[in-house]
Amino acid sequence: MSEIREFDCRPNDQTGAESPLAWSLQRGPVPDADTQAGVTLRESAFMGHLILRGGAIVLDEAVREVLGINLPARPNTLTLDSTGERSIQWLSPDEWLIVVPGGEEFALEKALRHALGQAHFSLVNVSGGQTVITLSGPKARETLKKSTPYDVHPSAFPVGKGVTTIFAKTSVTLRQPKADCWELIVRRSFADYLYRWLLDAAAEFGVSVER
């Protein structure tokens, strides 16, 4: 067992918490939910985000044991569990992003630390620093094309791919966990800016926001 002190960043008490998009969704423009819209935005708020760093060979076994998912070894790829709720994404040759349903991250962190023991690794809970915006609908890809220089054509960006790239003059982690469902993992402080950018970019296709 490592000597690292662990603490739950989100204890189960009555402390109020606001997602990075709370302000935008309360005060900003919020188009009504519309099933006919070309693009639908939704914030997957309060997910558990963990950054896992270390050598792939060292981490792979522990991750499979604890999460039941293979560590994606290929660059720019993403693996999901059978429910599609938990994912691991390759960020760099020694760095992965784990996203799990909110509330699971502390138990997962403890289990991974236990499984990795004295191995050389780093595990950091970054849940408070970022959020997930999902983009779906028939015109989601068109909206992305207006926002990022990265090629999102199906031949270049298949399901199961994820990249960190330039997006609307800032950076996001963009991924496609399932067909025609895009996830943007954005920094907390850029969330409102990107939300407004996406509303503006998708306005011509008809945009709706699910809450």
Next chain:
Amino acid sequence: MFHIYCPYCEEYREEEEFHPRGQAHLQRPADPENCSDEQWGDYLFFRDNPRGIHHELWVHSVGCRKFFNITRHTANYEILETYKMGERPSITAETLAADERQSGVQTASGGWQTVGARPEDEALNTEARA
């Protein structure tokens, strides 16, 4: 606009995602306490400025955030190769000149080129300065 192949992401990305960080293969004097002022000054301040092949350190700052090397032609901006940290370039001014001689093409520039910074390639630099 460059389209740069990141050897870690294993694909081409837009130039916007990268930052150049100067000359590659600089070697810090092994024993800074006992090297000469000139050696230390060369290491800290003096960089090659060739017309031709230049080996540069770049970072994929919006992406995998890894440092890697680019071999670039400073006159026509052509990127000849990118390679990981700790690796040596396969294309240098010398190999390029040899290729050109072999294919009967005259070397375009009379410029000299070094592979790295001074401590590593003392002889080449001395020659060039003379």
